[in-house]
Amino acid sequence: MAYEAVKVKKPLTLILLPIISVLTFFLVWELIVEFDVVPKTMLAAPTQVGDRFIDKLSDPNPDGGTMAAHAWVSAQEAFLGYLLSLGIGLPLGLFMGWFSVVRGVARPLFELVRPIPPIAWIPLTIFWFGIGLWGKVFIIFLGGVVPCVINSFVGVRMTNPTLIQMSRTCGASDWQIFTHLCVPSALPMVFGALQIALACCWTNLVGAELLAADQGLGYMITMGRRLALPELVVLGMVSVGLAGALIGMVIETVERRLLSGIRR
Amino acid sequence: MAEKVEAIQGLKSQDRSIADEVQQAVREKKPLTIRRIITNEYFLNIVSMIAFLLVWHYAAASGAFSGALCTPWQVVEQFRNLMTDTLAGLTIWGHIWASTQRIFIGFVLASLVAIPLGLFMALNPYVDAIVKPVFDIFKPMPPIAWISIAILWFGIGEPSKIFIIVIGTFVPCLLNAYNGIRLIDPEMYDVIKVLGGRRRNEIIQVSFPASFPAIFAGLQISLSSAWTCVLAAELVASRSGLGFIIVQGMKISDTSMVIGGMIIIAIVAWLTSLLVMGLEKLLCPWKRGIGDL
Numbered sequence: 001m002a003y004e005a006v007k008v009k010k011p012l013t014l015i016l017l018p019i020i021s022v023l024t025f026f027l028v029w030e031l032i033v034e035f036d037v038v039p040k041t042m043l044a045a046p047t048q049v050g051d052r053f054i055d056k057l058s059d060p061n062p063d064g065g066t067m068a069a070h071a072w073v074s075a076q077e078a079f080l081g082y083l084l085s086l087g088i089g090l091p092l093g094l095f096m097g098w099f100s101v102v103r104g105v106a107r108p109l110f111e112l113v114r115p116i117p118p119i120a121w122i123p124l125t126i127f128w129f130g131i132g133l134w135g136k137v138f139i140i141f142l143g144g145v146v147p148c149v150i151n152s153f154v155g156v157r158m159t160n161p162t163l164i165q166m167s168r169t170c171g172a173s174d175w176q177i178f179t180h181l182c183v184p185s186a187l188p189m190v191f192g193a194l195q196i197a198l199a200c201c202w203t204n205l206v207g208a209e210l211l212a213a214d215q216g217l218g219y220m221i222t223m224g225r226r227l228a229l230p231e232l233v234v235l236g237m238v239s240v241g242l243a244g245a246l247i248g249m250v251i252e253t254v255e256r257r258l259l260s261g262i263r264r
Numbered sequence: 265m266a267e268k269v270e271a272i273q274g275l276k277s278q279d280r281s282i283a284d285e286v287q288q289a290v291r292e293k294k295p296l297t298i299r300r301i302i303t304n305e306y307f308l309n310i311v312s313m314i315a316f317l318l319v320w321h322y323a324a325a326s327g328a329f330s331g332a333l334c335t336p337w338q339v340v341e342q343f344r345n346l347m348t349d350t351l352a353g354l355t356i357w358g359h360i361w362a363s364t365q366r367i368f369i370g371f372v373l374a375s376l377v378a379i380p381l382g383l384f385m386a387l388n389p390y391v392d393a394i395v396k397p398v399f400d401i402f403k404p405m406p407p408i409a410w411i412s413i414a415i416l417w418f419g420i421g422e423p424s425k426i427f428i429i430v431i432g433t434f435v436p437c438l439l440n441a442y443n444g445i446r447l448i449d450p451e452m453y454d455v456i457k458v459l460g461g462r463r464r465n466e467i468i469q470v471s472f473p474a475s476f477p478a479i480f481a482g483l484q485i486s487l488s489s490a491w492t493c494v495l496a497a498e499l500v501a502s503r504s505g506l507g508f509i510i511v512q513g514m515k516i517s518d519t520s521m522v523i524g525g526m527i528i529i530a531i532v533a534w535l536t537s538l539l540v541m542g543l544e545k546l547l548c549p550w551k552r553g554i555g556d557l
Contacts, residue, residue, distance in 0.1 A: 017393035025398050042416050104308025109316055115530040115537070117492040119408075120507075122499065123514035123522045127332035203406035207496050210411060218409070225412035233412045241405035248404070 044231030049238065052231040063223035063232065065215050071239065074205060074216040077133060081140025082201045088141075089148025089197070090190060096149065097156025097186070098178045110149060118143040118200075119207045131212040136205070143204035144197035151193030155186025191255045198251060202244045217243075334520040339527070342520035351512060352503055360532055362504040366422070366497075367490045367536070370429025374486070378434045379479060382441025386475075387467060399438065407432030407489065408496045420501040425494060432493035433486035440482025444475030473548070480544040487540055491533045506532070 026046050032038060033045035044052075056067040065073075095102040096110075118139050129135035159182045167177045209218025217240050224232030301307060317336050324335040334342075346356040354362070385392045410431045411424075418424035452474060456466045498507025506529050513521030 014389055014393050017390065018397040021394045022397045022401070025401070100305050101303055101308060104303075104305040105312040107305075108309045108313050112316075112530070115534045116526050117488070117495050117529065117533070119492050119495045119499065120510060120526045120529050123510050124332075124519070124526075126514065127517075127519060127522075203408055203492065206406045207408040207492070210408060210496065211499055221409055221412045225415055228416070230413070230416055233416065237405050237409045237413070240409050241401075241403075244406070245404035 040230075041228050042230060044229075044234050048231040049234045052229075052235050053239075056235065062227055062229070063220055065220070067239070070215060070217050070220050071243070074209070074218065074240075075243075077136045077208075077216065078140060078201055078205045080133075081137045081205070082144055082198060084137065084141040085144030085148055085197055085201065086194070089145040090152050090193065092145075093149040093152030093193075094156055094178075094183060094186060094190075097153045098174075098182050113142070114146055118204045122208065122211050125208075126212050131214065135212060136208040136216075139208040140201045140204050143200040147196040147200055148193045151189045151196065152186055155189030156182045158189070159185045188259060191259060194251050194255065195248060198247060199244070202240070202247075206240055332519060334523065338520040339523050342518075342524045346509075346521075346524060351509060354504055356509075356528070359505055359509055360528065363494055363498070363506045364532065364536065366425050366494050366505070367429060367487075370426045370494075371433055371486065371490055373426070374430045374433035375437050375483065378437035379441045379482075382438040383445060383471075383475070385438075386442045386445035387471065403435055403439075407435075407493050411497055411500055414497075415501065425497040425502070428493045428497045429490045432489040436482045436485040436489060437479075438482075440478045440485070441475060444478025444482075445471050447478070448474045476548040477544075480540070480548065483540050483544075484537060487537055488533070491529070491536075495529065 029043075030045045030047065033040065033043055033048070053067065058066060060066050060069070092102075092106060092110075096106055097103075121139055121142055125135040125138050129138060163181055163185075164177060167181055172180070205216075206218040206221070209216040210222050213219040213222075217236050221233050221236035221240075224230065224234075224236060320333075321335050321337070324333040324338075349355075351359065381395065385395055407428060410428055414424040414427045414431075418427060448471060452470045453466050456470055461469070494505065495507040495510075498505040499511055502508050502511075506525055509525040509528070510522050513519070513525060
């Protein structure tokens with residue numbers, strides 16, 4: 001390393017400022033609602049959101065499901081869609097990177113699907129799968145598969161050509177080069193894809209549930225709007241955000257563990 | 265320098281080594297076999313497209329989807345109808361314009377605020393300490409989750425759609441501007457210091473230009489996020505735009521309209537991303553992407 005890490009002590013203001021700013025944010029939010037700067041039908045105070053959360057833990061009213069039920073449905077959809085997109089996207093991208101035949105066949109189809117936002121598939125999905133679990137899984141899959149393919153494809157294409165030539169010289173077959181050289185050297189990009197795909201899946205989960213659902217966190221948000229209960233909307237948004245951040249953190253830790261031996 | 269280049273070129277034309285000749289011979293010798301034609305990438309591209317259209321056509325014609333899928337030809341005919349007929353008082357061009365206009369307004373608004381803010385945050389630790397924690401609260405929320413609150417706040421008119429696009433584009437714009445500056449190679453600053461520059465020079469001559477590629481990468485991400493947002497907003501509630509075409513197709517169970525709408529969206533989204541790419545080439549010509557790998 002060219003630069004040695006130098007520990008600089010942070011000034012006290014820099015430690016305090018973030019805490020102050022978050023506190024001010026919540027305080028202003030609370031006060032805005034408290035003093036009716038905006039109508040109560042448009043925004044709920046943080047304390048109301050907290051109350052609603054405690055209610056929702058046990059009470060399925062007014063939207064027909066407890067917090068746990070909604071979260072479980074959403075998690076199921078997101079997990080299935082995510083796994084599907086990894087299971088199909090990563091191998092496809094890796095193969096497309098190395099084998100020109102796969103690239104020739106799959107590329108035009110992929111380029112056809114890529115620019116269409118997954119949300120645009122919702123009407124077709126409703127025609128095909130109805131509004132059940134698999135329709136949403138399909139949309140989430142479409143959202144996650146694109147970054148998976150792109151990242152693993154680029155990862156393979158970025159393999160050091162010198163190493164490929166050396167393997168050829170030493171008599172490695174195409175398949176051996178692929179499994180022993182290209183795939184390992186694409187791993188950092190593949191793990192990047194895990195994160196990006198997760199974010200895409202999570203966004204599309206909300207999109208899919210906004211339009212076609214009868215349970216799930218996104219559905220809770222929609223019901224909050226229909227019933228004009230802003231605290232329900234905000235609660236849904238916060239729980240989606242929190243869950244997304246948590247899963248992201250888990251993946252990041254796993255990634256760091258697994259890749260600790262690979263230089264990036 | 266020029267002499268050196270000449271010397272190398274001279275070497276190439278006159279003193280070719282035997283190895284070069286052998287290599288050339290091998291290259292020229294490859295015969296044009298059927299196997300080579302079949303495994304040619306462009307040939308395979310065409311084959312896969314035709315196969316895709318054929319499978320689509322027969323899947324639709326066989327009735328396996330029981331009317332939930334139309335043939336490619338019906339989509340083409342639908343295109344012709346959309347070109348001439350009006351839908352909710354607007355022609356197809358009107359709907360395309362409605363969507364792109366929303367995207368354009370939201371995109372410009374968000375990038376005008378987010379990019380300077382991101383740069384500021386990366387350059388000034390105090391701004392960073394104040395804005396970052398609040399930004400981190402909003403960051404993980406999917407922009408689509410904001411649709412409901414946008415409708416509660418602004419109704420179902422234009423402002424709510426633009427608000428969602430702003431939200432969706434804000435996060436990637438800011439993040440990339442921020443990381444673009446933070447990930448600059450510190451050796452570049454050393455050059456300025458060695459040349460006797462001040463912090464102002466560092467910021468103007470290193471930070472800004474070096475963060476350009478990252479900012480443009482952020483703009484590309486924002487753009488695709490903006491398309492997702494505008495579609496979601498139009499699907500939920502609207503009377504115009506490309507999302508409206510799809511919803512209309514869904515309501516009257518006309519798959520050719522839905523698929524036609526999706527294809528138009530793909531084309532327009534692709535064109536807008538080309539626009540941003542062109543802008544990037546214009547503004548930072550030194551950047552070489554991994555696109556040509």
